Amino acid sequence: MSPTRRDFLKLTTLGGTAATLFGFDLKPAYAQLRTLKIARANETRSTCPYCSVSCGVIIYTIGDRAKNVTPQVVHVEGDPDHPINRGTLCPKGASLEQDILNERRLLKPQVRRPGGTDWEDISWGDALNEIAEKVKKTRDDTFIEKDAAGHTVNRLESIAWTGGCTDTNEFNYLVVKTMRSLGVVHLENQARV
Amino acid sequence: MSQAEQIIPHGHVLRYTLRERLTHWVAGFSYVYLLLTGLAFWSPWCFWIAVILGGGQVSRMLHPWAGLIFVGAVLYMYGMWAGQMRYTDIDKAWWKAVRYYSTNQDDKMPPAGRYNAGQKFLFWGFFWGGILLLLSGVVLWFPEYISWNLRFLRYLAIIVHPAAALFTIGLFMIHLYMGLFAERGAFGSVIRGDVSMAFAKRYHPGWYQEITRQAAAPRK
Amino acid sequence: MTNGWVDIKNTDMMLIMGGNPAENHPCGFKWAVEAKRTRNAKMIVVDPRFTRTASVADLFCQLRAGGDIAFLGGIINYAIENNRIAKDYLLNYTNAAFVVKDGFKLPEDGLYSGFDPATQTYDKSTWNYEEGGDLSGKASAAKADPQTKATSGKPAAPHLPENAAYDLNLEHPRCVFQLLRKQYSRYTPEMVERITGVPKEQFLKVADLFTSIRKDGDMQKVGTIIYAVGWTQHSSGTQTIRTAAMLQLLLGNIGRAGGGVNALRGHSNIQGATDMAGIFDNLPGYLKVPVPADTDFKTYIERITPKPSKPRVWESFNYWSNTPKFAVSLLKAMYGDAATKQNDWAFHYLPKVDRNYSWTYLWDNMYNGIVKGIFAFGMNGVAIGPDSKKNIDALKNADWLVVGEIYPDETSEFWRSPGISTDEMKKIQTTVYRLPCAGFAEKDGTFTNSARWLQWKNAALPMPGNSRLDQAIVAEIFLKVRDLYKKEGGKFPDPILKLTWGYTDPSNPSLAEVLKEINGKTFADSEDPATKAQLKAGQQLPGFSWLKDDGSTTCGNWIYCGAFTEAGNMTARRDNSDPSGLGIHQNWAFSWPANRRVMYNRASCNLEGKPWDASRRQVWWNEATEKWVGNDIPDFKADSKPKDHMGPFIMNAEGVGRLFVPLGAVADGPFPEHYEPTETPIENPLHPAQTHNPIAMRFKTPDDKYGTPKDGYDIICTTYRLTEHYHYWTKNNPMNVQLVPEPFVEMPEELAQEKGIRGGDTVIVSSIRGTYKAKAMVTKRIKPMTIDGKKTYQIGIPIHWGYRGIAEDEGKTAKTLANNLSPAVIDPNAYTPEFKGFLVKVEKA
């Protein structure tokens, strides 16, 4: 940066004005700008979770991944290297920072009991144990081993899985593995609708 | 406060009541502030004035409020003096003879009353100038609320305000010159309120006659 | 997409219909704009509304929602009658020359041959090719005695003939081309106008412009068709897409850079979800799900493995002949050592399916008490519909619901949806668990985009609060269930106990490990006979050509084989170079199948193996090395000589593209036929006696009602998304809420005038099923239409609001769901609900 630069905050002082009143200043004038907010932020390449174009996005987080730092997102921008979006984003992708950093996020497991009129907090352990018990009981109660014709069907019609559009392939694979092993046939996904 | 309450030195006569003097100085001080900050906005070469007066932001913030005070004082003056500021035949003659006035040949002037035609002009000049400054000033105060369709108002204001201001500055300079330099005693009159009989007789012969007639009349 | 996003830049002509990519896929749409800018490509947009896409189109045409098959059929008719077809392509790369079985009947009366009104199903045995050889030049003979074979009776078990009859002159009256011509000769411009409401002159403009690329048989230019759920979400969705595919085959646009039929999927990973079989009727890699009649693995494999069916003089690669390898490797991946040749590779661990368990049936079955527990992970079934009220009622009947979400959604709060009183709430016996999951930025793993690219993404930051990774939640539930079965025993525990789960951290599987498992590995040293490449036991497979049906390989999804090889994670590759300039980007991420970017790219060359257009060279036959080579990976048998005449459509048993779909691979007819939407203002002008798709699926609960103009429902309504919002997700995002703060209904000025509605007024839209309340957007962009002589209005509703969201919680919306209106009726092939083109009425609130 030029050592001769001066900025405008100084210019507005009387002295500054007087200096230019009685003699023209040939030192170039500079104006201050906001510092580039992502200059030292950490970059993570990711994929936009919205439509199927799969734009590459760069998630900028504060901190240099040092142990004592909890990263916080400060900006999200398109990945210019990505062959499809080449850095561009739509209004949804461009606002991903607000999706990551959102005060409406669910932060704790909750349960609504039969007949309940509000949510109750529940621990992860209790929630998962209860769910596992319900899965087993429902399965044991209704599992169909043979159909009317005597063919082996080994299916479970009473439990359904509905998967979302932003589940990763790996997650979906785990779902297929676990659900099909339970015998689940009501296995559906946003892909249908 | 009535005239009677004020002690007038011998050979002097009350020209401005306290109320009048106060009003004058409210208008005067606010005008000076307006002038200084206005000049700062008028030309970059004067922007330093704003810096001295607390910075551009403070100047911009207070200028309209000072303007309201000034216009308020002017309107109050209107209430006090409008009746005395009517244009008369003597004023007509006065203007015809103004060259004598400006060359200090006051004896060649027609006998002015409490206010000569020049002062009346000053009064009306400030009154109408004040109105223009107020109207244009309000637009300039809140330009963001003037919709795009009414933008001509802003365009008008931005030219009317300085034009009116320049006009009043002209009046102001003459007023200052007359009051401080040309007419010895005039300045004292808006401070203490009284002028010497001689002053009254010389500059406002009509008024002088009026008050001496009043003084001669038996008191009730 | 048969092609890819970037590939759109190579096109000369775009027909965008049933999709609004500018709105819903803006960043992909750039390549359409690029084609306009760099190639002067023309863009035709056909849509019920003048959309954002239409705003940059060269030609826009307003269509009645649900008139798509008629419109496209009309273009097919125009192309044939004006000889704007790709003759060589048609003859050699499609089944145009195949001769269809006698007894096959076109649906002049709305029904194909074989319809049984009692069961509302088709006997599809006549929907097949004739067995036999070359009938070229023998057309007259066939004409002379058309009845001889008709009496031959019903074949016992319909299968494709090994030696299909054909007529290379395309003159045989029963050859596919002649049937096609006959079928669509009824779709005259006048008929198109009656059905679609598009004035004849305007239709002809579109037909002329789109087919102009094949003027005088020139093969150089290429046209693409781009669509999305505007086609899918109809009771005839699949057939609409087929019509487009047929048109593209006729014009020779498939397999070519800048061509293809390009489905723009609506979400980040529903292509992946389809590939991975997150749907009831598939197993990963599009393997068909077993049915009860598949009493053993052999029966199953025989049923699902096609045999070549082609003219004897041609070749067919018939890639699905490898099905056994894919199936065995999948079962080995799932059950490991427990899957042995002796136990049929644990075939009976898989559930057998003999009925429809698709999305709409799922809710129907829950409504009827069959489904008792439901998992909803990132899936807001109540808002997504169709018929949201029915879905809420269904959830009331469930015992338990487990929701994995990042925001409070409609489904998890169905029990306190608007209109449910505290007393009613107390009667709802459903237990609801709402588990906080991780957002996209907090997870790694791959998404598969519309162009079939698998792209690895990295986790950027930790999860907030006490939320958990989705895969950790599922793993924990599974492990706990498994423990319970270990401890207590229970019904058929084997598949649960034997499921492979060898992840380093079983309760939180690393997704990279899962991807390695999906890719698969070999248990034995092996060698590729063609390339002599070696593979050692335990190594990752380089591609699906290495798969074996002897149990020596595993693979969780054969089409993803090659995604994580010994060379590492191919989906994380980031070399964006593109030496050909065709937007192939061979070394960026991984594209299934086998990293090919344009499917069926053999069809981009003529019979001799030379590209139709020398300026867009994708693949070609290298005479010197006697191999198919190119900028893309040839989607073909690498050493198949052009003179062997192997068909480029290697996934079809015929080896060629199907203008005529035999044997009910499409349930409602070998050729698409226009049927009216379930709720329609008119009778079908083609055959008033058969207005609807005879096998479209409706439901029968008290919540399932279908409206007619007689009930006062006479306005056609479509639902759609806005570019500023994403489904029911961004209503939680203050930025998107600021962009479009409130729900609205788009309607024509004329309709608004008639009803005394001004822009910004609150209106109530009602179908026979429910109501929707929002503000009116009165616009010139939807015009009234004349459908079969009747003045008809269309309106449109963006779907993005519900009863939980920023605006909703602030009390700024009426908290109604757009899918209160939509009917539960589905397409008989893809089972997708009809979200487009149902009937409503509109009133000022």
Place this chain on the structure above:
Amino acid sequence: MSQATLRVQKISGHAGGVPGKDTQREYTVSKLIDTTTCIGCKACEVACMEWNDLPFGQTVFDNTYQTMPETRWNYWNLILFNEHEREDGALMWLMRKNQCMHCADPGCLAACPADGAIVQYTNGIVDFQQANCIGCGYCITGCPFDIPKMNPETHRVFKCTLCADRVSEGLEPACIKSCPTGCLHFGSKDDMKELAEARAKQLRDHSNFPHAGVYDPPGVGGTGVIYVLHDASNPEIYGGLPKNPHVPWSVKLWKGPLKWLGNVAMIGGLIGLFVHYLRYGPKAREEEDLASRPEGGRT
């Protein structure tokens, strides 16, 4: 604290010339907005909000896809949506990204009285320095495009900075980067001009837009944001894009002749009065003289 800076070539309310002007070679940057490929997706609106960390505001449905009626102090970039019927009856849905035009002769800068509150960098970007802004709003009046907007809380005026902070670091503005269809471009003014003219020619030759052209109005010395329009003869249809924008006449009058007139009058008046005093002096030396002074006599 390290801070980025940019060299300045024009300064508002500044006494004297611009320090260091014309002592270095510079190039002018420009945005190109091709309205014929704009799909009104609002990515640029969001990118602007996100990059500049602007606070959210309330919006209401107003029978349009447009986010809000006009730009705000905290919303610098707004796409204007207009349904327009052509003479042949064909409907056009015109979308125009509206923001600061970064005029070569900026009306805002001309009108601004505050020293250094508005600057024009040597690359042509016109930027507001809020620290120096006095909140007078003259820039609002000076702008022929209705761009600067006042924050009522802080009484400072804000507008698009053309992402000067990004540009100074060699990056393109946020809106440009985000634009999905590539209707936005960024580069040197010369390059953008060339690109724009070529696109306009393409529209004239290959599309049905015989009046396609480039909007780079000379009234404000050309702009740092240029448009390609389907119909350059009628820019008003794009949400009131002025056909021949210029700095308002009153601003010119005020900053030009009136300023000179006023200065001459004021200084002349002062000199005149001074000379008058020298020549004539006071009407009377002392108050006491008044009575005894010979009538009409000179002192």
